[in-house]
Amino acid sequence: MKNKLNKIWGDFPITVKVTLWYTVFVVILISIMLTVSFTVANKMTGDLNHRELMEAVIEMTVEMVSDPNEFDEFDDGIYFVKYSSEGIEMGGMSPRGFDLTLKYKENTVRTYEKNGEKYYYFDKKIDNSRGEWVRGIVPINQLSDEVSKLLIIILILSPLLLLIIVYGGYRIVKKALNPIAKISDTASEIQKNGDFSKRIKIDEGKDEIHRMADxxxxxxxxxxxxxxxxxxxxxxxxxxxxxxxxxxxxxxxYSLEYADTMEEAKDSFSVIQRQAKKMSELINQIMELSKIEKQTVIELQKINFSETMEKILEDYKNLLNEKNIKISKNIEQNIFINADKVMIERLLDNLFNNAMKFTKDKINVKLYSENENCVMEIEDNGIGIPEEDKKLIWGRFYQVNDSRNKKVNKGFGLGLSLVAKIIEQHNASIDVESQLNKGTKFIAKFIKTE
Structure with missing residues (x-):
């Protein structure tokens, strides 16, 4: 039963849930207010009856001092009875059911109850008399007429007021939660259509729901x-x-159908081997790039950037000689940065390989300090990059054109994507300067450390 109720409750829209909780709260609040109102009104009415009774009896005894005949049996809802010093009734009027033989006790408002009827009564001696005294009696009204009317009006209007509050609350909650409904609708549309271009369109605002939508x-x-x-x-x-x-x-x-000799088969195997090697290189680069992109946090350590560049250049010395490429270097010593050493080596490898692929015969390498940064420059004297392609070279598989690539060194267009990702993860920056038929310069800036 409990699970069934929970399921029914869970199926309600959030606007209905909030409205129901809000309604329960309002009902409890109104009930408490009405209870307190009745209690306070009852107390106020009792205090008012006490005060009016005492004032009326005292006023009557004062008037009878100057004129003993100035005695009214009933005035403004109050009954008056005159007693002798022995407590014998001498005159006046009392409400039906009131016991006139109750003993005298001055200056105290007392309560008498019989057959469901309640009364207040107050006794006061008459000054300059022979011990005579006056008793004032008033039936207890639970509420004064004015208060009774007010509370009746409240009781009558409470259901209507509750309906207005509930409806108004529902409209307010529905309007406030409208962005959530739009979020849900947008998510449903994306799920159905697979269209990730959908956006939540809501009015401007800075509350929690608008921030969630943003x-x-x-x-x-x-x-x-x-x-x-x-x-x-x-x-x-x-x-x-x-x-x-x-x-x-x-x-x-071809080899299966037409290769008649081992030489012909070897030629085919050689082609297959080159293409398989090309595929292996592509897959390795893709995996390396994917691995770096998945790393949201990298472990940084203090490394000597100058020594790292020197070692990389030393590794490329023989290869540069084979390709008849001259290298000019100007590396400031003992420049330190916080970095992932393996990633920095991959960055340098890719930039050097890129320079070797596209240079004519010379590469310039620099590393120097610039205020709080260190600047690394790698420049070739190749054919350069068109201005419109400078922002595109960092994309995966992007290659400017075949004329920029030497056929023997033609790559896949992943190297610079890898460089850009490594730069991003080190909070560094990289820029490219290039002139057609003059060459290209890559400029990377890292924050130095002591």
Whole structure:
């Protein structure tokens, strides 16, 4: 039974839930207010009857001092009875059911109750008399007429007031939670259509719900960008792998059907090996880039940037000689940065490889201090990059054109994407300066450490 009730409650819209809780709270509050109102009104009426009774009796005894005949049996709802010093009734009027033989007790308002009827009575001696005294009697009204009417009006209007409050609260809650409904509708549309371009459109505001909607829109922006990148990435990978796979299949089929000698088979195997190696290099670069992109936090350590660059250049010395490429270096000593050493080495490898692929015969390398930063420059004297392509070179698989690549060194367009990611994770910056037919310079800036 409890589970069934919980399920029914869980199926209610949040606006109905909040309105129901709000209604319960209002009902409890109104009930408490009415109870307190009745109690206070009753107390106030009792105090008022006490005061009026005492004032009326005292006023009557004062008037009888100057004129003993100045005695009224009934005045303004109060009954008056005159007694002798022995407590014998001498005159006056009393309400039906009141016991006139009750003993005298001065200056105290007392209560008498009989057959469900209650009375206040007050006794006061008459000054300059022979011990005579006057008793004032008033039936107890639970509430004065004015208060009774007010409370009756409140009781009558309470249900109507409750309905107005509940309806108004429901409208307010529904309007306040309208952005949540839009968030839910937008999420449902995205789920049905797979359209990550959808956004939550709500009025401007700075409350928690508007901030949640803004955060949701930012999340959708991130998802759309990620989806677009992954979609493009899948398309690019498929495109890059299609050629070597086609070549391997073609050569394999040719070798099976037409290779009559070992030499012919070796030629086919050689082609297959080159294409397989190309595929392996592509997959390794993709995995390396994916690994770095998944690292949200990297472990930084203090490294000697100058020594790291010197070692990388030493490793490339023989290769540069083979390619007849001259290198000019100007590296300031003992420059330290906080970095992931392996990532920095990969960054330098990619920038040097890029320079070697596209230079004519010379590479300039610099590392120097600039205020709180250190600046690294790697410059080639190749054909350069067109201005419109400078912002695009950091994208995956992007290559300016085949004329910029030497066929023997043609890559996949992933190196600079890897560089950009490493720069981002080190809170560094990188820029490119290039002139067509004159060369390209990559400039990276890192924060120095002591």
């Amino acid at each position: 955060t949701f829109n930012e999340m959708l922006n991130s998802l759309e960008n990620s989806y677009t990148r992954e979609k493009q990435f899948s398309s690019d990978v498929s495109h890059e792998l299609r050629t070597p796979v086609s070549v391997i299949l073609t050569e394999s089929q």
